[in-house]
Amino acid sequence: MTTTETRPPSAAQPEAKRNSPLSAVLRARELPVALALVILVTVTAIANPLFLSPQGVKDLLLNATIIVILAVGQAIVIITRNVDLSVGSILGLVAFMTGSLFANVEGIPIPVVFLAGLALGAVLGAINGLLVTLAKVPALVITLGTLYIYRGVNNAWAGGTQYFAGDRPDAFGALSVDTFLGFPVITLLALVVVVVVGVFLAGARSGRDLYAIGSDPEAARVFGLPVGRRVFLAFVTNGLLAGLAGVLYASRFNSVGATTGSGMELDVVAAAVVGGVAIFGGSGSVFGAAIGAILLTTITSALTALRVDKFWQQAIVGVLILAAIIIDRIASVRTARKLRISEARDV
Structure with a gap:
């Protein structure tokens, strides 16, 4: 006679609950950011009904588009x-x-300009990647240096020259004016970028390798992952997306010059971190980074609509960054503690 050992319902039920789709959604790092965005939009719309007018929604999307693309690259x-x-x-x-x-x-074709912008961005990103992977110097130090180098090159090239909307073809400027199904064309392009990169990170082996590298670079090397090559490609991709954002910036705004893009790097890092991308690496998603970018740009628009001083806008963004880092740290400590307890029970 044989007996079949069955798992006690009391043990099986909690496990099924933890693995349910609803439980996975509730544990998602992006959920608090999305809820904050919904609450912010709702409160602002109640205080100022024009905030969600068709033109107001279009402006919100256009304001977020460039930062969304940059935040996706930064998240990688x-x-x-x-x-x-x-x-x-x-x-x-x-x-x-x-x-x-x-x-x-x-008469230069618009697609050629896009390709040139992508190529220049990828080259500049490759320089960062080579310096980080070959020199073995922290990326914070390397990219702080290249920030000033690239800015200096732009200053030397541009000088006092500025190019205005009248210098570009009407079809190029229309990219940030025309809509499709009610959405600005460049916003839809940003959405495509988010989806493609998100699917790559979640489904491709090289995309999943990036998470392993961020969690523990030394362990990733022991397991045979090409750490240097993956990090280099991450910087190249980030540069390529920054190049795309640069081309779209020229379409979106009335002028470009030597100071274009100054200070945007802090907003981009803030968007990624607020969106749930762990500053210590190894976790987060480009979807969260995109939501974080929308949240930050919406905060600025909402506080402007409510006539709040610009200082408080910056202060609120700073509070959000600190809160995101603290929450992520607490979550990491709790996860590590649960893992230790689970291992102790297994022993």
Whole structure:
């Protein structure tokens, strides 16, 4: 006679509950950010009904588009336990190059300008990646240096020159004016970027490798992962997306010059961190980074609509960054503690 050992319902039930889709959603790092965004929009719309007018929604989406693309690239780098502070300077260089091409090369096709911007951004990102992976110097130090180098190159190239909306083709400027199904064209392009990169990180082996590298670089090397190559490609991808953002910036705004993109790197890092991308690497998603970017730009728009002083706008963003880092740290400590308890029980 044989007996079949069955798992006690009391043990099986909690495990099933933990693995349920609802439980997974509730544990998602992006959920608090999304809820904060919904609450912010609702409260602001009640105080100022024009905030959610068709034009108001369009402005919100357009304001977030550039930061969303930059935050996606930054998230890829931060997941590998690095950071890129030069993205604002890369955007500025590409944006000025875009204006220069339209102003000085008669009849240049718009797709060629996009390809040139992507190529320049990828090259600048590759420089960062090579310096980080070959010199073995922290990315914070390397990209702080290239931030000033790229900005200096832009200053030397641009000087006092500025390119305005009249220097570009109408079709190029229409990218940030025209809509499709009610959404600005460049916002839909940003959405495509978020989805493609998100699917890559979740489904491709090389994308999952980035999380392993960020969690423990030394362990990743022991397991045979090409750490240097993966980190290099993360910086190249980040530079490429910064190049795309630079081209779209030239379409979105009326002028580009030597100071274009100055200070944007801090907003981009803030968007990624607030969106649940752990500053210590190894966790987070580009979807969360995108939501974080929308949240930060919406905060600025909401406080402006409510006539709140600009100082308080910056202070609130700073509080959000600190809160995101503290919450992430607490969550990491709790996870490590549960793991130790579970291992002790198994023993």
